[in-house]
Amino acid sequence: QVHLVESGGGLVQAGGSLRLSCEASGRTFSSYAMGWFRQAPGKAREFVAAIGWSGVRIYYGDSVKGRFTISRDNAKNTVYLQMNSLKPEDTAVYYCAASATVRGPSRLAGEYDYWGQGTQVTVSS
Numbered sequence: 001q002v003h004l005v006e007s008g009g010g011l012v013q014a015g016g017s018l019r020l021s022c023e024a025s026g027r028t029f030s031s032y033a034m035g036w037f038r039q040a041p042g043k044a045r046e047f048v049a050a051i052g053w054s055g056v057r058i059y060y061g062d063s064v065k066g067r068f069t070i071s072r073d074n075a076k077n078t079v080y081l082q083m084n085s086l087k088p089e090d091t092a093v094y095y096c097a098a099s100a101t102v103r104g105p106s107r108l109a110g111e112y113d114y115w116g117q118g119t120q121v122t123v124s125s
Helices: none
Strands: 004-007 010-013 018-024 033-039 046-051 058-060 068-073 078-083 092-099 119-124
Touching (some): 004 092, 018 092, 033 078, 046 068, 046 078
Antiparallel strands (some): 004 018
């Protein structure tokens, strides 16, 4: 079992930055692929970014490419999402997810086994 706790959300003006963190419990974090997804009110869950177990392979959603950066620190059991040049349309609850099924990054929510509770990100115009 893996327990994920997100932090770092908040209110920021358009053009600003935030860094989300997701700390995982357990001793096998380094073997999990990790992902970030988001869901805005009334909208479907959207893939944001994913990183493989080694941190080498990374995928981004088209809407965040060039603005967001995912990274991981296996020694700290933590994955990060650095969000720059934020836009009002980035407003959503951001969820961290871990996959014990695949070791490479995945854009598919169904391939993730564990999810955090989410952290709210609000970008004002």
